[in-house]
Amino acid sequence: MxxxxxxxxxxxxxxxxxxxxxVIDLGKELPNLDEAHKIPANLVRGCQSQVWLVASYDSQQQxxxxxxxxxxxxxxxxxxxxxxAYNKQSxxxxxxxxxxxxxxxxALIQHLSLTRGNGLRAMVARxxxxxxxxxxxT
Amino acid sequence: MTSYRKDFPxxxxxxxxxxxVYLDNAATSQxxxxxxxxxxxxxxxxxxxxxxxxxxLSDQATFAFEQARDRVREFVHATSRNEIIFTRGTTESxxxxxxxxxxxLQPDDEILISHMEHxxxxxxxxxxxxxxxxxxxxxxxxxxxxIDLESFANLLSDKTRIVAISHVxxxxxxxxxxxxxxxxxxxxxxxxxxxxxxxxPHFDVxxxxxxxxxxxxxxxxxxxxxxxxxxxxxxxxxxxLPPWQGGGEMIETVSIDNSTYNTLPYKFEAGTPNxxxxxxxxxxxxxxxxxxxNEIEAMEDDLLRLTVSQLKQIDGVRLIGDPAKRxxxxxxxxxxxxxxxxxTLLDQQGIAVRTGHHCAMPLMAQLGIPGTxxxxxSLYNSTEDVDRLIAGVRKAVSFI
Numbered sequence: 283m284x285x286x287x288x289x290x291x292x293x294x295x296x297x298x299x300x301x302x303x304x305v306i307d308l309g310k311e312l313p314n315l316d317e318a319h320k321i322p323a324n325l326v327r328g329c330q331s332q333v334w335l336v337a338s339y340d341s342q343q344q345x346x347x348x349x350x351x352x353x354x355x356x357x358x359x360x361x362x363x364x365x366x367a368y369n370k371q372s373x374x375x376x377x378x379x380x381x382x383x384x385x386x387x388x389a390l391i392q393h394l395s396l397t398r399g400n401g402l403r404a405m406v407a408r409x410x411x412x413x414x415x416x417x418x419x420t
Numbered sequence: 421m422t423s424y425r426k427d428f429p430x431x432x433x434x435x436x437x438x439x440x441v442y443l444d445n446a447a448t449s450q451x452x453x454x455x456x457x458x459x460x461x462x463x464x465x466x467x468x469x470x471x472x473x474x475x476x477l478s479d480q481a482t483f484a485f486e487q488a489r490d491r492v493r494e495f496v497h498a499t500s501r502n503e504i505i506f507t508r509g510t511t512e513s514x515x516x517x518x519x520x521x522x523x524x525l526q527p528d529d530e531i532l533i534s535h536m537e538h539x540x541x542x543x544x545x546x547x548x549x550x551x552x553x554x555x556x557x558x559x560x561x562x563x564x565x566x567i568d569l570e571s572f573a574n575l576l577s578d579k580t581r582i583v584a585i586s587h588v589x590x591x592x593x594x595x596x597x598x599x600x601x602x603x604x605x606x607x608x609x610x611x612x613x614x615x616x617x618x619x620x621p622h623f624d625v626x627x628x629x630x631x632x633x634x635x636x637x638x639x640x641x642x643x644x645x646x647x648x649x650x651x652x653x654x655x656x657x658x659x660x661l662p663p664w665q666g667g668g669e670m671i672e673t674v675s676i677d678n679s680t681y682n683t684l685p686y687k688f689e690a691g692t693p694n695x696x697x698x699x700x701x702x703x704x705x706x707x708x709x710x711x712x713x714n715e716i717e718a719m720e721d722d723l724l725r726l727t728v729s730q731l732k733q734i735d736g737v738r739l740i741g742d743p744a745k746r747x748x749x750x751x752x753x754x755x756x757x758x759x760x761x762x763x764t765l766l767d768q769q770g771i772a773v774r775t776g777h778h779c780a781m782p783l784m785a786q787l788g789i790p791g792t793x794x795x796x797x798s799l800y801n802s803t804e805d806v807d808r809l810i811a812g813v814r815k816a817v818s819f820i
Contacts, residue, residue: 298436298768299819306761306819330776331760332790353790354758355820356765 283308285366285384292388301389302356309358312365315351326408329401331357337412339419345370346413350405360402363388368409376413381406424711425800427452438770441808446590446618446749446796447774448640451704455643458703462696470695471669471686485695488702489685492650495705496635497626502655502684506693509649510617511540513636514584516651516688517613518544520661521582527553530579532610534572535561535786536589536596539779541615545584554581561786565592565741573604580610587619591778591794592741593724593749595619602632611657617641621798622747623717627652639697644704648697651688658684665690716799720748723797723806730810736817740792751778751792754813757820759793765816766793771809 283291288308295301319336326333331354338347348369350361367384368376412419425431428450433440442450462484468477470485492504507513525531531545535558542558549556559572567585576583583605588595598614605612613634619625621642627635634657639648653661663670663681667690672680681687727750731737740751754762763775776791777784784791795809 302765302768303819330791331758352758354760356761357758 305359308362309355312358328404373413435770441771441805443795444772445798455703459700488698491702491705505651505688507649509638510636513651515544518548519664525552525554529554529581531582565743584613586615591780593746594743595745639701644701645697648694667691749796759791762793766812769812771812
């Protein structure tokens with residue numbers, strides 16, 4: 283589901299129940315990271331659940347490609363939203379993208395804020411750091 | 421049944437549109453009005469540094485601070501006020517003992533803990549072992565969540581110098597058979613430190629009857645303020661131990677070359693102590709002492725049993741641990757989900773629980789799980805809270 287579809291769907295929801303069901307469903311659709319990549323080096327620190335992040339840089343397309351996975355449903359749903367915002371975008375786009383505004387727009391800040399133990403902040407920080415140091419990416 | 425909820429102003433609020441159900445008491449308890457008032461009264465009316473008082477406020481502060489020490493002594497049934505050291509909390513109490521033993525252990529001496537311990541009763545001993553080349557050993561915990569006493573007896577030897585064990589497990593609520601553990605440890609010639617953080621809020625602890633050598637606990641889990649805790653130690657052991665931190669208060673005389681140390685308990689209380697915290701803790705003890713503790717213990721036990729039996733009826737819920745004796749804590753998992761999912765969905769319904777490894781990663785490893793959802797009870801919880809929790813878990817299960 284792309285970012286516009288996610289935004290539109292969220293627009294239909296008033297209750298936290300609907301939003302969470304949708305986030306959990308998004309998580310269920312998220313492709314799994316290959317088990318071989320679930321190694322300590324790929325763990326994002328600062329998450330209560332385990333979050334693995336693998337990034338690569340496509341120098342022809344000048345895009346960062348991200349695969350992120352978690353062992354928690356809600357976090358997987360949040361990852362789907364984060365990926366819809368960041369995946370296959372240029373380093374410059376990622377570095378300047380205002381993800382807080384996106385979560386505000388989705389009215390998620392109250393429920394799924396960056397400060398909770400869901401690891402969103404750590405994930406976003408890691409992606410933004412990668413965008414400013416693409417030589418680290420293969 | 422008397423409700424104590426009204427004594428705790430914070431509980432009178434809505435969280436995410438629902439009345440707050442606070443079931444994270446093993447992490448920290450809420451504070452009764454009398455404790456909040458005691459803190460406020462101290463800062464409003466008689467804040468001053470303690471000891472060596474020449475003026476009235478200091479005299480008043482010193483009196484209240486030392487009176488709090490007497491309250492603590494009575495509370496844990498210690499013989500002497502010299503055995504009550506104020507610390508920042510359980511963690512600092514354990515670190516104090518672990519640091520003081522640095523010069524007293526030899527290479528190959530052993531420190532024995534259990535796999536059930538909170539990280540604060542593991543890491544200080546690892547650090548002590550690293551400093552002294554002593555060996556840290558940990559006895560097993562069985563799948564019920566009880567200490568494997570055979571494993572404990574096998575690991576205990578005449579090399580064991582220190583046994584450090586929790587009174588009550590923070591993750592599972594297991595009440596450990598301390599009497600037996602302490603007797604066996606003493607027979608082997610070891611001293612015993614008990615992590616009592618999860619015990620003191622729930623039942624009467626008698627350090628003299630237990631015959632433990634050290635007993636550590638925190639104020640904030642027993643309705644007192646954060647940042648204040650207690651180390652009880654047998655007087656002759658505390659006399660023998662060297663001081664840990666140096667500074668004001670803990671000295672008798674100081675020259676540039678040398679210092680002589682103050683008597684107990686001040687030898688272990690360098691610097692200005694947490695005066696307000698100690699006074700607040702004293703107020704918490706006064707509050708608890710004025711309540712029918714046996715009745716409250718029975719009520720908390722009823723809530724625990726009710727929760728356990730109700731959770732068992734929910735398809736997809738797996739209870740973690742079934743210890744022989746348990747208080748106030750229930751840990752569980754929902755099949756096919758992470759504890760974080762369940763905790764988040766409960767929070768949405770105004771229900772505060774804790775999720776994760778509960779600072780007991782070796783226990784989680786031994787049980788083969790990443791963590792749990794933990795609900796923990798306190799004297800202000802009620803059957804309505806249990807009903808809300810059960811309905812909340814059912815809803816969470818339906819989402820996952």
